[in-house]
Amino acid sequence: MIALNLKILPQSSFGLAGYWGLQEPVTIPFYNYESNSSNYFGIKDWGIALQYGAEFSGSVNSSLYLLAMAKKLGNHSLSARFTPGYQKEFLFATGESIIINDTTTQSLEANYNYKELFGLGYSYRFDEQFNAGLAVRFFSQDFNQQVVKPVFGDTLYLVRETIDEKVNFWNVDLGFDYILNKNFQFRVSSINLINIKDDLTIEEFQGFEMDQKRGALLMASYMPADFFNFHLLYETSNSFQLSTTGSTSGFIYGLTAFHDYFQDPYIAGLIPAVGYRTNLFEILLSGVKYFSERNTNASFSKFYEEGINNIINNRYSFDKIVLSLALNISSTPEKKVELIDVEIVRDIYPTFYDKYIEQPFAFGKVVNISGETVNVIPSVKIEGITDEKIQSPPQTLEPGDTATVPFYLIIPDKYVIDKATLSYADFYVTTSSTEPDAQLQKAALINSLNSWDGNVANLRYFIMRDIDFSMNYAKSVLSNNKSVLDTLPSAISVFYKSKILFNNFVKSLVYASDPRATAEYVQFPKQTIELKGGDCDDLSVAYSSLLESVGIQTALVDYKEDGEIRHVNVLFNTKLIPTQAKFITTNDSKYFIRKNEQGNDEIWIPIETTSLTDFDEAWNVGVEKFNREAVNDLGLAAGKVEIIDVY
């Protein structure tokens, strides 16, 4: 027998669902190793698929073509497929016959069965544009032939024997995908790059093995709109496929025309496909229609001469109808937004426990990568501060939009931290489910409890934090002076309470600058009283806290330019109206008139808390400074002096 090299090739680019390019939204092509050697697919987590179909070869023969599954692990993509229906069996009369019992002639037969049994795919996505992978497939060839063998003995006689051999081989191909942008995508893959096969030992089967001629696939897609995408796939064997695919409102369609170098006519057939998909499943009905007459019979010699070039697509293949089903199972929800970056715009001062509810401490840049309008909920969790994620108000993002989202924070009011610590803030953006779509971690400096940002308005946090201590302290002092207070007219009660509290408060205090010689360290009232001293911030905070704790309105006066050093003292509301001023002083320059919420004038007096002699002296010193810098020099109007109400 002459050993000819038959053109029985392993699968090249033909797929039963047609060619779909690199479209991520479509699940089905993931198992189509014939055109997807790079194992590129859009499944986010798990994918399971099957193809079941029927071939119209006179009768209708149905079979399960394949079962496949895929898994994505970060940038790694894995897939496997089992292909029981990828086989073609040829049964021939070899042309030889044997006469049995001188009367019966029996033809000898040959049976060749070509199968692709299973395949495995792996790929790695280097970035948004570049993906590379490989597909490994296992093929089996069963050769079986009846032959006549002479038996030499006393008499020569012939016997009919069956010889058979199984030849397996592995086929490895590589593929590379380049996604230039949403509109243009390219792929290059090998055909029969690596073959590892068993040796064929029986001479009769020589030349019937599947050919492993090397080649390449070149593919390009132009996708101007979701509904119209165009793909061209060219094989170096001079075959090609042209297809158009698209989707709208979940409906998908594909139409592939293929030119097969080994078949006639020039366009050998069409593969139309329609289907419907959701995020969970995909169903696709496709068909293969050949334009040439299908061969059901051929002689062994013709087969020997022409061969076939593809197991499921050759001149002996019949029209088919194929139902493809895929499930897109995800243990993690589909990512709809991406958190590009986060900028921390404010240092975190734990004492300002509710400040970051009004003023975000960080801003993140979020992009909607889905095709739908989404509500993004930003949230943050800071190690050591918050046990739960702190959510910020949701923000609506149109598809493709990028937006800046604020991150707000609530610090537990009992949170304690002795010294500044470098912590980590985890920023999340969440859309529909409870699991975040994206997260980003940034280092964040958490200042100590006594740290202050230098903004006088924020001293109110120090004033209010120890308010229980201040209340007990103030009540105790006022209780000891109950007899004096009881004799006073109610109108001047506030003034005298303030005076008594100050005189008691300053008795044992001395002025001391910050321990760290900076303006960023402020003591809480309890610390000031226990340590028996403090600087202007500490003393103003402590005195204001004592007054506020018994319902006396206070304000801090921020002298922004006092040489190089800023200064703070206290104003308090006597609740007297201007005509009652003489109850506390005959000097009308010793008080300041402010309107209350109702628009009524009330007398406020400035107290210099660092003047630790007595109330009258502190009042006088406070007045002199206030009149000079805030009033006469127009400091209030020029912004050099600011009155900041504690509440």
Added chain:
Amino acid sequence: MKTFLVLLFFVPSLIAQEFKAINIRGDVKYRAGTSEVWAEVKEGTALHLDDFISTGEKSSVQIKESGNIISIGELSAVSVASIKKMSTDELLLALAMEDMINAPKTNSKNNSSSTAVYGDKEGQGKNLTVKTDDFGIRRLNGAMQLAKNGLKESSVVFAKETYRKYPNSKQFPSYRIFFADILYEKGLYEEALGEYLDIAKLDLSKEEKAKVESQTKSISKILLND
């Protein structure tokens, strides 16, 4: 440039000033700084910026400062700090400060005013009656003296402070019209209009009413033309 201008405005007040009382006639007193006591002013008494000077009936005093002499007539009271030359820009700044102070406090946060006041016997306090004294009027007279001595801008500022500290002093139309006219004269039409409209609510004489209406019309015309 803005900073530079602001600095220029404050130059006069930054320079140490010396005031001396001269040509004293009758009952002239001064109150030093935060003191509660009035003391007699004698010829050559040195006065400081935070002092106050007050004249009695048929009394007067002149205050000398760096060659300038300011005369204060009878029944007048002025703060020494107000004896200063101000520019119209400074006056505007001072008026802005007035507006700032007079704007009702708006605070959305919970007010810490207590509902129960420790030791107070609300409603049981001694009912003190407050008598309106004439110090507010003396201050307004003092403000007018400043204007008459050419310190018109500071006279308005001093008058405004007086209105705040002595609310009853706002009820005298003649003073109000006098200081509103200064605003008009200085071209501060919007500020003057506000004053005239407020004055119109007072009990005015026929002449005062005519004057206020005429000024209001005149300003309205000017503002419309702008």
